[in-house]
Amino acid sequence: MSPTPSIIGFLAGPTASGKTALAVAIARRHGLAIISADSMQVYRGMEVGTGAATPAEQQNVPHHLLSIADTREEFHAARFVKEATAAAAIEWNVNQRRSLVVGGTGMWIQALREGLFEGPGRDNNLRARLREELLAHGPAALHARLGKVDAASATRLAPADHVRVVRALEVFELTGRPLSAWQEEDRYRRASLGPLPPLVVLDPPRELLNGRIAARIDQMLAAGWLEEARALHALNLPDHAPPRKALGYRELFRHLDGEIPLQDARNLIIIATCQFARRQRVWFKAQRDVRMIWPASVETLCGSLFQAPNS
Numbered sequence: 601m602s603p604t605p606s607i608i609g610f611l612a613g614p615t616a617s618g619k620t621a622l623a624v625a626i627a628r629r630h631g632l633a634i635i636s637a638d639s640m641q642v643y644r645g646m647e648v649g650t651g652a653a654t655p656a657e658q659q660n661v662p663h664h665l666l667s668i669a670d671t672r673e674e675f676h677a678a679r680f681v682k683e684a685t686a687a688a689a690i691e692w693n694v695n696q697r698r699s700l701v702v703g704g705t706g707m708w709i710q711a712l713r714e715g716l717f718e719g720p721g722r723d724n725n726l727r728a729r730l731r732e733e734l735l736a737h738g739p740a741a742l743h744a745r746l747g748k749v750d751a752a753s754a755t756r757l758a759p760a761d762h763v764r765v766v767r768a769l770e771v772f773e774l775t776g777r778p779l780s781a782w783q784e785e786d787r788y789r790r791a792s793l794g795p796l797p798p799l800v801v802l803d804p805p806r807e808l809l810n811g812r813i814a815a816r817i818d819q820m821l822a823a824g825w826l827e828e829a830r831a832l833h834a835l836n837l838p839d840h841a842p843p844r845k846a847l848g849y850r851e852l853f854r855h856l857d858g859e860i861p862l863q864d865a866r867n868l869i870i871i872a873t874c875q876f877a878r879r880q881r882v883w884f885k886a887q888r889d890v891r892m893i894w895p896a897s898v899e900t901l902c903g904s905l906f907q908a909p910n911s
Contacts, residue, residue, distance in 0.1 A: 606692030608632065610701045610709055611901070612884055613802030614877035615651070615847075616812040618896065622802070623702040624657045625898045633662040633691040635684050637703030637712070640846050641666050642675045645832055648825045649848050651816065662691065664699075671832060671843050676722065677711045684712055706883040713797060714790045714888070719782040720774045730766045731840055745769065750778035763845070790888070800901060801884040803892040813873050817848070817866065830856060847876055 611626075613619050627634050634653070636642070641652045644667045652666055664687035669675045688699040701712060711717065734742050739759040746768055747754035753768040771779040804812070829852035832843045843849045848869045855865040884890060893900065 606688040606698050607635075607712075607797060608698045608700055609798035609800065610637075610713060611800050611802075612637070612702070612704060612706070612709055614804075614809060614880040614884075615704055615873060616809060616816045616877070617802040617804055618812075619702055619704065619802060620651065620653050620657060622896055622898065622901070623700055624653065624661055626901060627661045627700060629898060630902065631697060633664065633687075633695075633697050633699045635687055635699050635701045636663065636665045637680070637684070637701050637705050637708045639675065639680075639705040639708060640842065641703075642669045642680075643667065643671050643842055644669065645671060645828065646843060646846065646849070648820055648823050648828045649846070649852075651820065662695075662697070664691075671835070671837060672841055674840075674842065677708050678716055678721070680708045681711050681716055704880055706880065706887070709799070710790075710887065713799065714793055717782070717786050718789070719771055719779070719786070723770060723774060726770055726773060727766060730769055734762060734766065735839070739765070742766070742769070746772075750780055752780035753778060756780075762840070793888075796889045799884075799887060799890045800896075801887075801890055801892050802896050803881065803894045805894070806878075809877055810874050813877060814870050817869055817873065820848075821866065826852060826855075826862070829853065833857075847872055 611619055611623050623634055626632065636652070638650060638652070640646055640650045642665055643650075646652075647667060653661075653663055658666075665680070665683060668683075684701065691697045691699050701709065703709065730742070739762060742762075742765055743754060743757070743759035746757070746765055749772045750768055753764075757764050757768065759765070768779040771777070771782060775782075825848070829843075829849055832849065833853055833856045837844055844853070851860075851865040851868045851872070854860050855862050860868070885892060
């Protein structure tokens with residue numbers, strides 16, 4: 601069953617796989633709204649570098665959860681589920697319009713499709729203290745501490761993955777149980793769920809996708825990505841702010857700090873994005889009841905997967 605009958609399904613895939621254009625075409629054909637499931641497109645001032653739907657693409661297609669949060673706040677999965685569910689309900693109850701969830705943030709899609717992880721909530725004071733420890737002692741020390749209380753999570757997480765290391769320590773300090781134990785229980789819960797709403801994942805060949813990634817990055821730079829990054833850089837955001845760790849922006853910030861030439865930043869962005877796309881593919885392939893497709897067309901998706909009204 602769908603998490604809400606107003607959500608018709610989920611269209612996902614790695615970055616640069618063509619999700620946005622395909623979703624817009626589907627939405628226009630069948631009168632759907634689009635709910636973005638992208639953990640960086642929710643932030644204002646990051647539209648170019650995240651590849652968010654352009655004003656032209658949004659014309660006559662309601663889009664939700666784009667550019668709604670300040671770059672100094674954290675937009676977590678629980679908030680995404682709450683706001684996505686509310687947006688879909690309003691579209692259905694007020695406009696009699698169903699919604700298609702589109703994006704590449706696998707954890708958000710999983711949370712909306714299968715229910716939220718039932719671990720402890722956030723503790724902002726504790727999280728702030730852990731961040732202070734991170735700044736004072738460095739990521740290796742924090743990661744080593746995690747290894748003593750949750751070896752499974754420490755093995756899975758790199759020391760540089762500050763956000764998840766802090767979250768794992770937060771969970772342990774709040775509950776006395778390792779995050780990995782909570783996650784194992786959640787895996788059992790998800791495995792017991794009944795039929796899930798459709799999840800279709802675009803899966804282009806790796807070489808094709810890598811070429812598309814390089815072309816897309818050049819297009820975004822030509823469209824003003826560096827200027828967008830410069831405006832964010834001028835805000836002197838704290839290290840934990842989303843743009844500081846966002847793919848592409850962190851490399852452009854290094855260029856703006858005078859560390860590397862723009863061409864080097866561009867090359868590093870391509871490498872990092874290709875690596876990220878591989879991780880996205882691995883994540884989506886492991887999901888329940890997933891259909892990996894390529895090539896993709898509006899006809900293929902509408903005809904056999906989403907069953908939109910009047911299709």
